[in-house]
Amino acid sequence: MRAETLLLTGATGHLGAAIAREILARPEPPRLRLLLRDERKLATLAAEPEMAALLDCERVVADIRDRPKVEAALLGVDAVIHACHSHEYWCGARHLLEVNVGGARTLAEAVVRQGRVQKVAFIGSYSAHGRRSSTDEMEAARRSSARECSSRSKRLAQEVFLAAAAAGGFRLDIVSPSYLIGPLQIDPTYFGALFHLVLLRPLRWCPPNGINLVDVRDVARAVVDCVAGEQAEGRRVLAAGDNVPLHDLFAAMNREAGFPQTPVRLPDRLFQVLPSLRQFGRFGRHYFRRDHYVEESGLARRYTLEESVRDTLTWARRRPLYRHRGEFLRWLAARYLF
Numbered sequence: 001m002r003a004e005t006l007l008l009t010g011a012t013g014h015l016g017a018a019i020a021r022e023i024l025a026r027p028e029p030p031r032l033r034l035l036l037r038d039e040r041k042l043a044t045l046a047a048e049p050e051m052a053a054l055l056d057c058e059r060v061v062a063d064i065r066d067r068p069k070v071e072a073a074l075l076g077v078d079a080v081i082h083a084c085h086s087h088e089y090w091c092g093a094r095h096l097l098e099v100n101v102g103g104a105r106t107l108a109e110a111v112v113r114q115g116r117v118q119k120v121a122f123i124g125s126y127s128a129h130g131r132r133s134s135t136d137e138m139e140a141a142r143r144s145s146a147r148e149c150s151s152r153s154k155r156l157a158q159e160v161f162l163a164a165a166a167a168g169g170f171r172l173d174i175v176s177p178s179y180l181i182g183p184l185q186i187d188p189t190y191f192g193a194l195f196h197l198v199l200l201r202p203l204r205w206c207p208p209n210g211i212n213l214v215d216v217r218d219v220a221r222a223v224v225d226c227v228a229g230e231q232a233e234g235r236r237v238l239a240a241g242d243n244v245p246l247h248d249l250f251a252a253m254n255r256e257a258g259f260p261q262t263p264v265r266l267p268d269r270l271f272q273v274l275p276s277l278r279q280f281g282r283f284g285r286h287y288f289r290r291d292h293y294v295e296e297s298g299l300a301r302r303y304t305l306e307e308s309v310r311d312t313l314t315w316a317r318r319r320p321l322y323r324h325r326g327e328f329l330r331w332l333a334a335r336y337l338f
């Protein structure tokens with residue numbers, strides 16, 4: 001790799017951790033500086049032998065909205081990977097906009113002002129890929145459900161980086177993955193949490209549709225290839241070739257967890273209530289699209305779905321989150337319903 005000092009934001013997140021591991025495993029890795037909020041999360045990750053090198057990295061403990069700290073984190077930096085994004089739907093749309101758009105602006109402005117950074121890789125999303133923000137997008141995002149706001153804020157942050165790259169003359173890659181699966185997730189979303197639930201009991205029911213999944217390690221490799229200059233500059237979508245029926249996925253999760261049960265498909269109409277839930281709105285519809293797209297370079301998948309399921313469950317087994325189903329339900333309700 002050629003970048004001498006690389007700043008990684010969101011370093012203790014699911015993808016951030018996988019990116020850090022990928023970088024540190026490459027020959028002649030750059031000096032890696034991690035921007036993170038919580039040293040304890042880093043210590044948890046670094047307790048894994050394959051992640052121990054994280055403790056040798058430079059660290060800046062900061063909120064992405066903290067301008068002076070972000071400026072300081074960028075000193076001497078040649079390349080940036082921006083994997084920070086708030087999925088804290090329970091904090092509401094305003095918070096998501098402040099972190100995802102405000103934070104992106106803080107970082108992008110500092111990059112332009114300092115004038116040293118040569119390359120930025122921005123982690124986009126399948127749900128935001130290729131869509132331009134309209135002028136009233138910010139207002140629409142403020143008024144939307146938190147889940148919808150997360151996708152809208154991604155689009156807005158993308159625009160911030162596109163404008164900054166035009167002004168600052170740095171190389172910009174936007175890597176837009178579909179739904180992530182794989183190990184190294186400390187703080188799971190509702191989907192990641194199912195890998196913990198299935199260790200307690202089989203998944204008996206499943207939504208009737210499919211979902212587009214990619215392994216977090218495949219995405220990490222593609223992102224690092226961009227920063228290493230091993231890909232042509234641009235925007236790329238990283239999605240699997242086809243949606244995985246959730247019925248097949250849940251059955252594979254059950255099998256891997258030691259339960260022979262095949263889940264029962266729930267009727268479509270049950271999912272019609274999701275848009276009326278406060279935090280979900282038009283929940284995750286892109287990931288469930290049947291006419292999903294795979295464009296540009298697509299994903300050179302190294303991990304099969306079976307390997308991804310196996311390794312996600314192995315990771316969850318090492319860090320069990322719930323002792324019984326009640327704990328899972330309380331966790332779910334506190335985060336997503338109230």
Ligand SMILES: NC(=O)c1ccc[n+]([C@@H]2O[C@H](COP(=O)([O-])OP(=O)(O)OC[C@H]3O[C@@H](n4cnc5c(N)ncnc54)[C@H](OP(=O)(O)O)[C@@H]3O)[C@@H](O)[C@H]2O)c1
Nearest residue numbers: 010012013014015037063064084085086123125178179180
């Ligand atoms: N997960 C998916 O299925 C998926 C799909 C498509 C695209 N993506 C994109 O991939 C990127 C990484 O996602 P992920 O799944 O790795 O999410 P994640 O696990 O929630 O990680 C997000 C990271 O952002 C950090 N962060 C949040 N708010 C912050 C703040 N105010 N200041 C500083 N750091 C903050 C978090 O810090 P803490 O570690 O302290 O919480 C965490 O490290 C995001 O841009 C996301 O939109 C994800």
